[in-house]
Amino acid sequence: MIYQIYPRSFMDSNADGTGDLPGINSRLEYLEWLGVDAIWISPIYPSPMADFGYDVSNYTDIDPLFGTLSDFDSLVQTAHAHDMRVILDYVPNHSSDQHPWFVASRAGRDDARRDWYLWHEPGADGAPPNNWLSSFGGSAWEWDPASAQYYYHAYLKQQPDLNWRNPEVQAAMYDVLRFWFNRGVDGFRIDALRQVIKDAEFRDNPPDPNWNPGRDPYRRLLPLHSADQPELMDIVHRFREVAEEYPERVLIGELWLTIERLVAYYGREGRGLHLPFNFHLILTPWQAPAISALIDTYEAALPPKAWPNWVLGNHDRSRVATRVGAAQARVAAMLLLTLRGTPTLYNGDEIGMHDVPIPAHLVQDPFEKNVPGIGVGRDPERTPMQWTAGPGAGFTAGMPWLPLADDYREVNVERQRGDPKSMLTLHRRLIELRRRTAALSVGGYAPVYNDDDLLVYERQADDMRVRVALNLSHAARTIPWSEPKSTVMLSTHLDRDGEVGEQLDLRADEGLVLTMP
Ligand code: NOJ
Numbered sequence: 001m002i003y004q005i006y007p008r009s010f011m012d013s014n015a016d017g018t019g020d021l022p023g024i025n026s027r028l029e030y031l032e033w034l035g036v037d038a039i040w041i042s043p044i045y046p047s048p049m050a051d052f053g054y055d056v057s058n059y060t061d062i063d064p065l066f067g068t069l070s071d072f073d074s075l076v077q078t079a080h081a082h083d084m085r086v087i088l089d090y091v092p093n094h095s096s097d098q099h100p101w102f103v104a105s106r107a108g109r110d111d112a113r114r115d116w117y118l119w120h121e122p123g124a125d126g127a128p129p130n131n132w133l134s135s136f137g138g139s140a141w142e143w144d145p146a147s148a149q150y151y152y153h154a155y156l157k158q159q160p161d162l163n164w165r166n167p168e169v170q171a172a173m174y175d176v177l178r179f180w181f182n183r184g185v186d187g188f189r190i191d192a193l194r195q196v197i198k199d200a201e202f203r204d205n206p207p208d209p210n211w212n213p214g215r216d217p218y219r220r221l222l223p224l225h226s227a228d229q230p231e232l233m234d235i236v237h238r239f240r241e242v243a244e245e246y247p248e249r250v251l252i253g254e255l256w257l258t259i260e261r262l263v264a265y266y267g268r269e270g271r272g273l274h275l276p277f278n279f280h281l282i283l284t285p286w287q288a289p290a291i292s293a294l295i296d297t298y299e300a301a302l303p304p305k306a307w308p309n310w311v312l313g314n315h316d317r318s319r320v321a322t323r324v325g326a327a328q329a330r331v332a333a334m335l336l337l338t339l340r341g342t343p344t345l346y347n348g349d350e351i352g353m354h355d356v357p358i359p360a361h362l363v364q365d366p367f368e369k370n371v372p373g374i375g376v377g378r379d380p381e382r383t384p385m386q387w388t389a390g391p392g393a394g395f396t397a398g399m400p401w402l403p404l405a406d407d408y409r410e411v412n413v414e415r416q417r418g419d420p421k422s423m424l425t426l427h428r429r430l431i432e433l434r435r436r437t438a439a440l441s442v443g444g445y446a447p448v449y450n451d452d453d454l455l456v457y458e459r460q461a462d463d464m465r466v467r468v469a470l471n472l473s474h475a476a477r478t479i480p481w482s483e484p485k486s487t488v489m490l491s492t493h494l495d496r497d498g499e500v501g502e503q504l505d506l507r508a509d510e511g512l513v514l515t516m517p
Contacts, residue, residue: 012396021067035431038085050158055096085186093192118152137370187250199225292450308341327509330492334511337430340445352423355380465516471506
């Protein structure tokens with residue numbers, strides 16, 4: 001199980017209101033108790049923080065806000081001593097505009113680093129070279145008056161895209177991976193991977209016929225020529241080759257793609273990513289038929305030997321408890337932790353944190369600032385972790401960089417650790433059950449039954465069969481059960497065990513894990 005840490009919001013050790021590495025270190029005991037196998041930490045590199053660390057100005061150091069390289073080394077050492085792996089974020093698509101590479105590149109057309117980024121002559125009448133859009137609003141091209149060319153940025157203008165068709169860029173960025181692998185890092189989550197290589201001819205993107213005004217303006221066009229290009233696979237192969245220089249390292253790709261395109265990134269014969277992130281539980285409506293179809297489609301699409309994975313939330317999307325509601329968030333946790341494949345859990349989801357509305361004057365996210373008022377902002381899912389009912393929710397002794405949720409006195413780790421029926425206890429028990437039950441951790445998957453409200457599937461390994469029955473509705477439901485003598489291992493309500501007779505009664509919003517005879 002991978003646990004995503006958004007470092008600004010996890011634990012603040014020095015009262016500056018922002019989380020840091022010593023803070024994470026101080027909470028490793030909690031993560032071990034929870035049963036985490038690996039932590040993935042969103043970017044901690046030096047950064048002007050225009051996009052809160054996804055604008056890297058030095059790929060091989062730690063931002064002072066988060067600590068020092070020696071803090072990082074000690075985090076890795078402690079995590080490893082507790083049998084937890086450490087995965088870093090790798091941001092190859094773009095650097096910060098403050099990175100010395102870009103500062104040089106911008107200095108003039110003759111600079112040796114000019115071609116490290118994507119510079120282009122203007123189009124007709126001085127317009128941008130093509131119609132490509134920035135994910136964060138507006139054109140993806142920024143005019144540089146001094147050198148009279150445009151540069152390309154898939155995200156903010158403070159995040160110029162590197163030119164991955166330049167072999168020097170490739171070599172420098174592969175060395176970044178080696179730098180951290182040599183320090184003991186166990187793997188990377190690769191940011192914005194689908195955008196890393198763009199069409200060599202920079203052809204215009206076509207309009208998306210399904211877009212309508214009021215939706216995210218980036219979606220007005222289909223990113224046909226600006227993402228998921230055929231040449232990207234060569235780069236992925238090279239990432240894998242670098243990872244293979246070291247024993248037991250993992251590569252995870254951030255890829256917002258259809259299932260068909262997503263699974264292509266496993267590559268052939270183990271030459272691609274270990275885990276192309278599967279975000280489809282975030283994208284699929286929370287309805288039993290849709291989810292059942294999703295699982296079937298994904299399972300069927302996986303290439304031979306590919307290991308699946310599932311993600312329920314992250315720092316870019318509304319929290320699961322907000323998307324599906326508090327009661328169904330328990331069912332969602334059971335789904336995430338009993339499906340076949342590696343689950344990724346976003347910090348705070350294990351205690352049922354919800355999106356926190358952010359008043360306009362406190363907005364931090366540049367996406368919300370650029371495209372206000374249509375709900376694209378990501379601050380609500382990035383608020384500080386709620387550790388205790390005390391001041392600063394136990395996250396900080398200072399002023400938190402984003403407001404705390406108003407329910408932190410009730411919804412916090414300390415309180416839920418002591419509550420045998422809490423959301424946190426449910427997560428811990430599911431993780432523990434998954435760990436000690438081969439059918440759940442490595443077994444096969446087979447659908448059993450679904451209707452409008454119910455989702456039932458089986459996991460099996462050796463001669464053990466485990467069934468998961470999920471009620472995605474707010475009403476009690478009964479399943480005719482042809483196999484008597486199944487036994488409840490765990491209910492989302494944490495109040496039930498024992499044998500089940502010839503029918504299975506699920507209460508409203510209840511999920512069960514059962515062993516089958
Ligand atoms: C995806 C990251 O998850 C997101 O937070 C970031 O803003 C963009 N990539 C740009 O790096």
